[in-house]
Amino acid sequence: MNSHDYEENEPLHFVTPLKYSKALSEFIPGATELYIKLENCQPSGSYKIRGVGRLARKLKERGCQQLVSASGGNAGVAAAYASRIIDIPCTVYVPQSTEPACIKLIKDNGAQVKIVGSSYSMAEEIAIKEAENPGIGFLSPYNHAEIWAGNSTMMDELKVQLPSKPSTIVLSVGGGGLLLGVLKGLERLGWQDVPVVAMETFGAHCFNLSVKAKKIVALEKITSIAKCLGARTVAPHLLEILPHFNIISEVVTDAQAVRSCIKFADDEHILVEPGCGATLSAVYCGVLEKLQTEGVLPHLTMGPVVVIVCGGNSVSLSLLKEWAENFNVPFP
């Protein structure tokens, strides 16, 4: 989309394909069909444009003349893309660990990039401070009701695209923006009973720690390579609404996530980041099967399974190879 093609009420995201995956379905018992929701086909490379696009528009409507955001990568690309389309200047604060590919994409979309500090939380602190100045709006990557409302549009698409109500939805959790969006969508559709398997990697598993402690727990440091899941805490609202839904928190290792990225590249010809690899590990590493055996997912085979391929720009053939070497995972 170009800025002159954009119409005021039109969403900035696309309706993405829901593709039946024969290869992944084979990992689910019975004749259960598994579908992948291809958020990698969004214009900014990940699902984030759904929420970020919506919030950016709202901030401009409310009179902001400039937007600031903080991101470890994909939210920054979404912020830059959205700002370009709705024609508002944008600065994205990123930590030093941000992949050069993401920094390039943010700049290619016309936004300024400021590399600050060693962690996402430092970048977020600086961006929020900057937004205290008049006329500047903070484009939160995951912690805002408009973000969750935007992300929830994925569920409306699934209702139309699926042959029947899903038995299970699988996704990854960073700050919880995607999960909150899915939950808001489930509520709207009257599907609150649909189990959502929320995947993280060790070293980026703040949601899992919070669920176990029954309160918000902040990770000291992100030690996983899945930087796109690298929020130190989840949005507090997620813990508030958890009891109204059926969320199952699971954690896999970086090695499992990388192995899943490689398998997926061969099965579906899409390169994904390790954060998305965590989602796919639910299938490839037997997490869903284990949950069924344990009685946590008793209805797994009674309807289609949906895996949200969240997308992400920080992946390439050489990164995949490098991760495979680092984690002793065979690269074909």
Next chain:
Amino acid sequence: MSSKDSDERPLHIVTPLLRSVALAKHLPMCKNVYLKMENCQVSGSFKMRGFGHLCQKLKQEGCQYLVVTSSGNTGLAVASASQIIGIPCTVFLPENSPLVSAERLQKNGAQVVVKGADVTAAAMFAQEEAKKCGALYIDPMDPRVWTGHSTVVDELVMQLSDKPSVIVAAVGDGGLLTGVLKGLERAGWQDVPVVAMETVGTHCLNLSVTAKKITVLDKITSIAICLGSSVINPYLWDILPQFNVISEVVTDAQAIRSCIKFADDECTIVEPGCGASLASVYCGVLTRLHAEGKLPHLESRPAVIIVCGGRSVSLHLLQDWAKQFNVPFPST
């Protein structure tokens, strides 16, 4: 989709049209470069458009058993379509097909018979079988296939705000190209240049254009076997003069280099036949054509590359081909 729904709704989906910042860098004079992502299509390539449409029509006419000859994506499209509409299907493969092709077809519900030294011989056996069993033999040159393929242009009309400056498509037997031309006619876009890409060793269209008459390739010597037809369909030859088709050829090395670059740029892995389309950008074909005055609107209107998709590729194969053609893997 239920068997009843599949009688009415098309079996293919509307695929994303994504703006590519990465490819635009190789075509700086171009207004925008868009990718029509047929790799996201049901069955993994654009072929579901035409063969899905044909299978639906054949079922409506009372067909109860389908037979087809294919070494790859056509077979997959027919197998997937047959499963959706609930009719059994047998795919005849030539003996020189990779083993994985037969396995993939079987996993998609087709009966597979491997017989015949090449596609022509396999087709003979397939036609005999169809006669024997009262099955319908799928003719890839059935005009309904081109009608189905032409829907790709209907989507471009909806998705673009501007008439394209050029459309790039790979050519095997010319089915996709014929469909694109029919779509251009319907849209009133007959003057849009279509750059028809082939590889050396599958370049039957180029030979025909050079000789000014239909010319048969002696032998398929390219690795892009998905483009491996020895002759284009005669109907395409008849209608060619009514359009602005520019025939271009690249080497296997250029196609492979483009596949590898595309995997890094757009996180999508494609077959060498599709690499040929991408080589139009990566290897300067469109730049040269623009300099020659053949793409007069490149600077003011968007370019569209049809990413035709295809399942016969993997990380392992990409690396093998990279070694074979002395191409860096990953791309530098």
